[in-house]
Amino acid sequence: MPNIPKKEYFSAEQELTARFAKALAHPVRIAILELLHSQACCYHGDMAEELPIAKSTLSQHLKELKGAGLIQGDITPPSTKYCIHKENFALAKSLLNKVFA
Structure with missing residues (x-):
């Protein structure tokens, strides 16, 4: 392998694919995405009632996905409403499909 700095060796597309994959690398984050995908949006408090984790843990997973x-x-104090970022979600799907093609 040539002596190329890591940043120059991997393409921007590969870096982005890895970023999406890392965000998906926990079952709670998959559950969050499934929950958000099943409805237009969802408030943090509502997700905390749906998922069997502490609110602080939920916040950390939401931070990773965001x-x-x-x-x-x-x-919008005192609530935070989350939604799927449709454009990036579609991009992630396309990039990950490309990996598994």
């Missing part, structure tokens, strides 16, 4: 761009949040 950081990867798979979900988006609308912060």
Whole structure:
């Protein structure tokens, strides 16, 4: 393998695919995405009632998904409403399908 710095060796598409895959690498995050995909949006408190985890743990998983761009949040105190980021969700699906093709 040539002596190429890691950042230059992997394509932007590969880096993005890995970012999405990392965000999906926990069953709670999969459950969150399934919950959000089944409805238009969902409030943090409602998700906390649906999922068998502490609110603080839920917040950490939502932060990971949001950081990867798979979900988006609308912060209107005292509530935060989350939705699937449709464009990035479709991109993640396409990139991951490409890996498994």
